[in-house]
Amino acid sequence: MVELTISIGLLAILGGMVTHWFSMQRKYQARITQSSEGQQNVLMANWKMSNELRMSRSILYPRPNSDKSIKSDSIIYFKNSCGEIICYYHDKNTLEIKRCVIPNGVAAPAVDKKPIAQGINEVFFTAVGVENRLVDIYVRSLESYGLESVYLIND
Amino acid sequence: MIRTKSYGTTLVEIVIAIAIGLAAIVPISTMFSQSNRQVTKSQNFSFAAALGRRISQHTSQMPFSEIANVPLPGAAIGGTKTDRYFGALLNPGTDKSQIKYLDETDMPGLCSFLKKYNFKYSVSVSSVTFASDDTVKSVAIYIMWKEGAKDFIYQTHVFISS
Numbered sequence: 001m002v003e004l005t006i007s008i009g010l011l012a013i014l015g016g017m018v019t020h021w022f023s024m025q026r027k028y029q030a031r032i033t034q035s036s037e038g039q040q041n042v043l044m045a046n047w048k049m050s051n052e053l054r055m056s057r058s059i060l061y062p063r064p065n066s067d068k069s070i071k072s073d074s075i076i077y078f079k080n081s082c083g084e085i086i087c088y089y090h091d092k093n094t095l096e097i098k099r100c101v102i103p104n105g106v107a108a109p110a111v112d113k114k115p116i117a118q119g120i121n122e123v124f125f126t127a128v129g130v131e132n133r134l135v136d137i138y139v140r141s142l143e144s145y146g147l148e149s150v151y152l153i154n155d
Numbered sequence: 156m157i158r159t160k161s162y163g164t165t166l167v168e169i170v171i172a173i174a175i176g177l178a179a180i181v182p183i184s185t186m187f188s189q190s191n192r193q194v195t196k197s198q199n200f201s202f203a204a205a206l207g208r209r210i211s212q213h214t215s216q217m218p219f220s221e222i223a224n225v226p227l228p229g230a231a232i233g234g235t236k237t238d239r240y241f242g243a244l245l246n247p248g249t250d251k252s253q254i255k256y257l258d259e260t261d262m263p264g265l266c267s268f269l270k271k272y273n274f275k276y277s278v279s280v281s282s283v284t285f286a287s288d289d290t291v292k293s294v295a296i297y298i299m300w301k302e303g304a305k306d307f308i309y310q311t312h313v314f315i316s317s
Contacts, residue, residue, distance in 0.1 A: 007169050014173060021180065025187055032191050039198045046205060069251035070243055124245050134216045136209070138245060144198060145265050147241075148205045149212035 037119060038144035045097055045117030045139050046148045049088060053150045055081045059135060062127040076125040076135065077102070081154055088116060090123045097123055117141075195302060199272055203298040203309035206232065210240050210276060210296045211313040219317050222280055222292050229275035229299055233257040233266050240276070272300040290317040 053076075060077040064070060074090040085102040087109065096115035103109065119141050126136040128149075139146035214222055217239075232241050236256045244262060245255040255261035257269075279295040291314055298309040 003166055004163070006166060007164065010169060010173070014176070018176070018180070021184075025184070028187055028191070032187075032194050035198060036194045039194070039201055043201055065246070065249055065251070067250050069254060070246045071249075072245040072247050124247075126245055128213075129216050131216070134212060136244075140264070143264070143268070145202065145268060146205050147202075147209050147244075149209040151212040151215045 038142035041119040041141035042139050042144045042146040046146050048116050050150045055154050059132050064127050070126050070128050072124045072126040206298050207296050207311040213240050214294055224280050225278040227277050229277035232274040233269045274300045
């Protein structure tokens with residue numbers, strides 16, 4: 001009887017400990033996966049946007065303020081290397097960065113089917129410098145951050 | 156003579172089972188923590204690479220004479236409003252009074268991330284003059300940070316001509 005009581009007591013304690021440990025590890029693993037995904041989202045967003053922005057002709061919006069201070073927005077318009085007007089914008093509902101082409105004539109903007117990046121909580125494009133050839137990109141996906149800058153090399 | 160047959164488990168058996176269970180749990184636990192370290196390391200390397208690119212892109216736009224050294228042990232990223240690379244971060248407003256700086260007040264999440272890993276940067280500039288009006292500046296950019304007691308560094312280069 002004593003043996004049985006002790007073994008039940010030990011099993012209960014150990015069962016509780018193991019269950020708690022497993023639940024902790026599950027949460028921990030979920031956090032790691034989340035962090036890894038956030039990092040991948042930031043990388044993907046920065047890589048795709050920088051590639052096109054670097055080769056673009058000019059930034060149409062945002063532009064530095066009239067007092068020459070930096071200006072930020074969650075949307076950017078620029079003329080790409082082919083002369084098309086492109087817009088990247090943050091959709092707060094779907095947490096996506098989307099790309100669309102603004103037509104020259106009277107027509108609705110054509111939004112790309114596939115977004116630039118998903119799982120993005122915040123994005124800011126900042127116009128820096130009077131020439132407006134340098135854009136800072138601040139991206140946040142969960143607890144992962146990106147502080148990228150792109151200088152337009154296509155003069 | 157009557158023989159009694161005992162069923163069930165003895166305390167010794169339970170203790171052995173517990174020991175085996177613990178022996179299995181320890182390596183699994185180590186595996187989880189190693190996976191976390193790998194994710195953190197990869198995250199910080201990617202972040203450092205982006206910081207390096209930011210400095211190099213800003214350097215490309217700077218007046219040539221203003222490209223200067225930031226000596227070791229480096230300057231902390233964030234916390235200094237006048238830092239030319241990481242001071243003024245955002246400005247959703249229409250004048251300079253609405254600028255958001257990379258500090259605890261304006262960007263608490265990013266600032267605590269930077270402080271947690273003690274991100275710093277250093278810039279080393281060397282000039283090579285070919286003719287009176289032909290100089291090239293070789294700019295070495297170092298991003299340093301800490302993960303626990305371990306130091307990490309990311310290095311990149313950019314060449315700017317006059």
